[in-house]
Amino acid sequence: MNETINEMIIKCPACGVEGLAKSIMKEMEIPHFGNVMETTILCPSCGFKHSDIIALEQNDPAKYVLEINKNNLSIRVVRSQSATVIIPEIGVKVEPGPKSEGYVTNVEGVLTRFESAVKKALTLFEDAESQKNAKDTLNQIQELKKGNSTATLIILDPFGQSNIVSENVEIFEIPDEELHDLKTGFSHIE
Template identity: 35%
Template sequence: MICPVCKGPLTVTVKEQKDFLGGQLTLVSMVCGRNGCPYRTLDILPQEGREPSRLTFEVKSEKDLNVLVARSSTARVIIPEIGATIEPGTASLGFITTIEGVLQRFVTHVREPRARRLVKELLKGKPFTIIIEDPYGNSGINSDRAVAELML
């Protein structure tokens, strides 16, 4: 395959694994092999259909920052306490990381000093809510305390 950005060689990896929700997933990643090209994508595809979902998790302590999160490329991530959102889009990447990893993504991409400071406070254990809205139901939060509801 050819990279859509630089026309260099594209490496495609397909891996199947069980997700923490009990279903089977297909992980598809594409990475450009040309030095310096930033193109990469990851998508998380369930092997069975799922309903649109809204997942909510209350982070109550620093320990909760280690909870595993899977976000598909179609999902929106919201932290209402600080007004922060990761929106899906055509070049959106899926990811599997911890809640701390999600916060680090905000720190990396937020330019406004006040917003960066607020995210850093959350990284120190200040309580907050993380919401993942996925119209295809392909995302998850690996905790018994995560609340899943049908998204209309």
């Protein structure tokens, strides 16, 4: 794997201390993903850490579909910063926003990310209906992680930079009418 590394000392974006935070940019090629720029900022003063993976190539829009079951929790998942991730059976969906980050994980890692978001929602919403819905969703995610149920993992990527690395994944084109409604995480000025 060829990689180019560029390191700089910068002003920390969190605490504002000059000349301590380290910015590391690493350009590399990742199998099944293509050329990417991995960026990391670390500040020893306040402990701030930020990492992101930015795809440097654009491919055709793609929809990746995988049935989640106990036998495929370790399958690699690459999610670009512009992709939407959905598990329709349990009603969870993450759309890209301006601070959206790409990541490489596995199916279980995607479930853990949803689990963390639902736990956060439990602390934010106090009404009985929201609490019940969040607890039901949390239970369904935990059952998937234990391998006691199945569901569908869908990744919609308008730039085709995501991937589910499995011979069992189904890859579809995204119709123009669906593509038009997908969020990308990027701001547009019209």
